[in-house]
Amino acid sequence: MGPFTAVKRRRLSPPEPEDGTSAVNAEQQFYKRTSKWNLEQDYEQPPRKNKSLDSGKLPIRTAEGWVEQEKENVPAENDVDSFSGSGEEEEQDEDMEVEDDEPKLSHRQQVVQAKEDLAKLASLVNEDPEEHLGSLKAIAQIASSTNTTVKKLALATQCAVYQDLIPGYRIRPASDEEMTAKLSKEVRKLRNYEQALVGGYQLYVRELESLVKGGKKTSDPTLAFVALSCACQLLKAVPHFNFRGELMQMIVSKLSSKKMDEDYTRCLRTIENLFQDDDDGHPSLDAVTLLTKMIKAKNYHVHESVLNTFLHLRLLIEFSYKGSNQTVDRLEKEDEEPRLKNGKEKKVFLTKRERKMRKERKVVEKEMKEADAEVSHEERDRLQSEMLKLVFATYFRILKAKTAPLTGAVLEGLARYSHLINQDFFGDILEALKELITDAISTDEDEEEEQEDQAEDITRNPTRESLLCVVTAFALLQGQDVTKSATTLHLDLKFFITHLYRTLYPAALNADIELGPKSYHLPDPLSGSSSLVQPTNKVNAQTTTVLLIRCLSSVLLPATSIRSVPPLRIAAFTKQLLTASLHLPEKSCLAMLALLNSTTKVHGKKVAALWNTEERRGDGVFDALRGEVEGSNPFAATVWEGEILRLHFCPKVREAVRVVEGNVGEVI
Missing domain, CATH: 1.20.190 (Delta-Endotoxin; domain 1)
Structure with missing residues (x-):
């Protein structure tokens, strides 16, 4: 061993006492020291080690639970510089990082x-x-x-x-x-x-x-x-x-x-x-304006339900003036002060102070009306008159265009608005209705050629269309105030009456007279089809029988001037209706006899000669196929159809015939 070599000393633990009291004291002192330690502070002081923080990203919550994101390899500066020319890739990487930062929920x-x-x-x-x-x-x-x-x-x-x-x-x-x-x-x-x-x-x-x-x-x-x-x-x-x-x-x-x-x-x-x-009127006017513009832009190729919305306007029950597609007549108010003969109102003398107070009062009243959002009657009438002109203009354009799918809706609308139509506009509507009837007659004669020329797949029913025209014409006449316009209203409805008289026999022989547009009927046995057939007619929801009864009621039992109906017309229609009743179905026959019951009650004296075989009021022979009412010579015939109807299978029909004959027997 050299002189500078360190001497190795053996480390020995201190000798334990023999009695063991020093070890117990040491343990007690250790517990005293630990009671003074702040363990939470010591826990917070050392750095945390978390894989998610090391990776720089928070864990993601998925349907399976929390998932820790892996650390991405960040390229070195040299690697970044080598890809500095592609900026699009850098933007894509940034977008991917933003998407990854957002939590993905189910x-x-x-x-x-x-x-x-x-x-x-x-x-x-x-x-x-x-x-x-x-x-x-x-x-x-x-x-x-x-x-x-x-x-x-x-x-x-x-x-x-x-x-x-x-x-x-x-x-x-x-x-x-x-x-x-x-x-x-x-x-x-x-x-x-x-x-x-x-x-x-x-x-x-x-x-x-x-x-x-x-x-x-x-x-x-x-x-x-x-x-x-x-x-x-x-x-x-x-x-x-x-x-x-x-x-x-x-x-x-x-x-x-x-x-x-x-x-x-x-x-x-x-x-x-x-x-x-x-209640205001402005929203309705805006809606009517948009609807009329849309219908015109579509060249009137819209569904008829769009036109039927006009029947829900409040001007049908609130508006009291009459108008057309261009103007609306204003009626004088009852509460309006009377004017002098020279047309000037009687002036009331007011002082300067009174005129000033009156002017200020008007300004305050105007502000109060605006604050309360009240609509005056004059403003509402103005808005409703504009709506009426737009509706009539649309109806009249469709009649001129002769759009078949919308004909029924237009005629029904004109019948509902009959009390609001001006007399000057009335003549133009009747001429348009006459053209529609003429077109319906030509369509009925050349039905096959017309169906080939039609652009739309719609089956027209000329009989129903013509009956709708007749109903509309009489509804327009009844809507006018005849008592006040007797001197100015000179209208001849002979064309419509003659057409109705010619339609009775063909309508009675129609097998679908009681079927509407939504009714189903059995197919033609010669067609080879076994499924039920639904009519494609979309003119009107009413059946042909209902339209026929409405037309006949307007001719035989008008609302005004019932006594003015000539006896020749009553007798001709009565004879034709009894003959048509022989060919009608049960319900239609009952409806026709009910109409004859009302007719004989009112015009019993005019038609009593038809049931009297011993007395004849006319000379010559009765022509049932004559197209004119006056030329048929009805008083030269007698009612023999009642004897056959008494043998009808339906007891209600037999009872209805007895009631009709009873009404005539009382007059005789």
Whole structure:
């Protein structure tokens, strides 16, 4: 061993005491020291080691549980510089990182979360709209989700919220001067709230419009269904508010299609309810204007239900003037003050102070009316007169165009509006009806050629169309005030009466006289088809028997001047109806005998000679096939059809014949 070598010493533990008391004391001292330790602080001081933090990304929650993301290999600076020329790859990498940072939830979890968020936001808006108006933007952001179900829920939530928030008046856009003017704190707060509400509502309506227009292009057409439902609901609930025209445009564009689906029916019911519940008049005028423009743009190739919406307008029961497609006559009011002979009103002397007070009072009354949103009777009459002109113009253009599918709807509408038609317009309508009857007769004669030339697959029924024209002509005449216009109204309905007289025999021999457009009947046994056949006629919902009874009632039992019906006409129709009753089915025969019962009660003396075989009032021979009423010579014949009808298989028919003969026997 050298002199500088360290001496190795043996390490020995201290000798333990023999009695063992020192070890116990050492343990107690150890516990005393540990009781003073701050374990939580010591735990926080050492650095944490977490794989997710080492990788730089948080764990992702999936359907299977929490999954830790792996650490990506970050390229070195040289590697980055080598790929610096491709900027697109760098952008794609950044997008991928952003997508990975977002938690991926399942479809069901997204829907549940969206329901909770929409419920919270909607409740906040309903509690205090002015303070939580920003929640509407949050709901709009949820509506921009790519999840279709979430988007539908957000659209429906916006519709419900806006229905509650929209006030009962229309918000006028504020000008620049009004925005810069000095206002109180409350007024400025209310104005900002109104402008924000209108802005959010406008964006929502535009979103609905884009979804409705792009319904066919999107992969999920149910979005367009929900958007159109929201538009219909808003138009029904708040027709007075802003952007009413955009909502109507969406609904009217749907009505322009010929596809009768659920959306079409909903839009149709919305327009009808709008016409019935409109107290203002402006929404109805806007809807009528859009409908007439759409019908004209489609060249009158629309479904007849669109025209039937005009029958729900309130001017049918409220409007008291008469008009046409160009002008509307104004009647003098009963409460109007009488004028002097020179046409000037009697002036009342007022002092300067009284004139000033009167002027100020008018200004205050005008402001009060605007504040209360009251619609004066003059303004309502003006709006309804504009609607009446638009409706009559559409009806008359369709009659001139001779559009077969819409003929029934137009004639029915003219019959309903008969009490509102001006006398100057009455003659033009009758001429158009005569042309329709002439066209129906030519169509009946050349039916096969006409069906080949028709562009649409629609089977016309000339008999029904001609009967509708006759019904409309007599309804228009009854709608006029004959007592006041007896000197100016000179109209001859002989053409329609003659055509009705010629139609009796062909109509009685028609096997489908009791079938309507929705009735089913057995197929032709020679056609080889075994399925039930539904008529394709779409002229009118009434059966041919009902139309025939309506026409005959107008001729034989008019509402006014019953005594003016000539006896020759009554006798000719009575003879023809009894002959036609022999060929009619049971129900139609009963209806015809009921009409004859009413006729014999009123005109019993005029037709009593037909049942008296011993007395003849006419010379010559009765011609049943004569096309003219006057040339048939009905008083030269006798009623022998009653003897055959007494042997009818139906007991009700036999009883009805006895009642008719009893009415005549009382007169004889």
